[in-house]
Amino acid sequence: MAEITASMVKDLRELTGLGMMECKKALVEANGDIKAAEDAMRIKSGAKAGKAASRIAAEGMVGSFISADRKTGALIEVNCETDFVAKNDDFNNFAKELAQVVAQQNPADVAALSAMKLASGSTIEEARQGLVMKLGENIAARRFVRFSSAGQMAAYLHGTKIGVLVDYTGGEESLGKDIAMHIAASKPVCVSKEQVPADLLAKEREIYTAQAAESGKPANIVEKMVEGRVTKYLAEVTLVGQPFVKDPDMTVEKLLASKGAQVNAFQMFVVGEGIEKRSTDFAAEVAAAAKV
Template sequence: MAEITAKMVAELRELTGLGMMECKKALVEAEGDIKKAEEVMRIKSGNKASKLAGRTAAEGVVAVFISADKKTGALIEVNCETDFVAKDAGFVAFANAAAQAAAESTAADVAALADVKTASGETVEDLRKAIIAKLGENMSLRRFVRYQTAGQLAAYLHGAKIGVLVDFAGGDEGLGKDVAMHVAASKPVCVSKDQVSADLLDQERKIYTAQAAESGKPADIVAKMVEGRINKYLAEVTLLGQPFVKNPDQTVEKLLAEKKAVVNAFTMYTVGEGIEKAVVDFAAEVAAAAKV
């Protein structure tokens, strides 16, 4: 068998980005054949990815890609297990590559996105398995949205944990970024009051009616109180009704009118939103290990 030199290990590490010991083991298994060793590691990285698949991935990043002409873009959430890995440059690069692939493809969901080739020529799934093998954590593409518009797109990322993509027309790029930042800060559920679901409004109206009825006021006064509460609620949950975060004396609706602009749609992702995180009792784990 060929001698496994430090130079061979370094070369394989450069090719794969994996640890030295893993590279040395692969070279031994491949009897010093670097190409074969790389294949061995790719196979094993796929196996490693599947073994980790059951572990909860509730940390991660939100990444965004917008084309040069501002007409096409995508927002994506990519999850991992720990915040430490979420800050790794390789993991962030993977998320950015996935965002670009989502924007430039016609993939309908994350399952289809996995097979899309990235700018490097590898598929999104190939990159996912490679970064899992390198960092040793389960990682998943949770969700993405793609926008194509006749207007333009703008985005805002808040520490990679909150991401917003806005489709708007009129105004300028600065306005789009301001609106995206406002969405991240104020968290509206939709653009305008006509987009609030009837079921949600009925539910709120029932609650407000019951509360107002306890006041003992006449029915006509109660009705006015309820409508006042509904109007206040609509202002709170709609983008257009909210006070602009940079100038609370002005609503977003008035800001857009001033700039002769309209917002067609927006999407906001918050990392780990809705994912139930496992609570780990490290003290109990250590105590159990000590008994073994």
């Protein structure tokens, strides 16, 4: 039987929004498998899917850059170990410079980016090593995205932890910024329902089917319940299906249509998303030290 730690219970609670005792019980039944426990709790309670984007698990910042003609843009996540360094001016400037290099030089991947040069003449890897020595922490570029199109770019940074880059056609510059801000707030998965990953949709349909089956209603009614929930889910996770944050009575799709615009692509980075952050149990460390 797997050990169920307080940290595991906390993580499951953040994913489901349900009580600690319920989360602990589900983890015990799932033998410590957080994903299996989450799915089981969703089936029983009807809870929505967890949003990993709300769980910041590492430090750093998101840097952005848009060219003067707004045809090219880049977004990059650069990580460090502590929030103190994440707020350091040298670290911030480094992340912003990297975003500019990505936009202007179009590296194939992070390794290729490291070999490129900054305006100072040093390579990015040399500059990174210099920062590591100066600030005393590991620093690394984790991921980036670059858009270039006949349309235009817009970016929105919520502080330094959340960044959004939008490639759109039509409409004014203010529209692009509004859409980028909406994405940061509402966290859509993709632009439209046609782009929802098939495996993600299949998983949601499976859970909705299990939820509906527990109602005990006839198969034809269950089928309609499932389709209704799938339709609602698609509206929740697609950009065009969501209510616009500045005017919830209007969907983003209607907003774009009223401006003669369309969103071609977008990307959102949340610092530390998907990274396990090492947690220190000081009480355990003290107890262990006392035994030495």
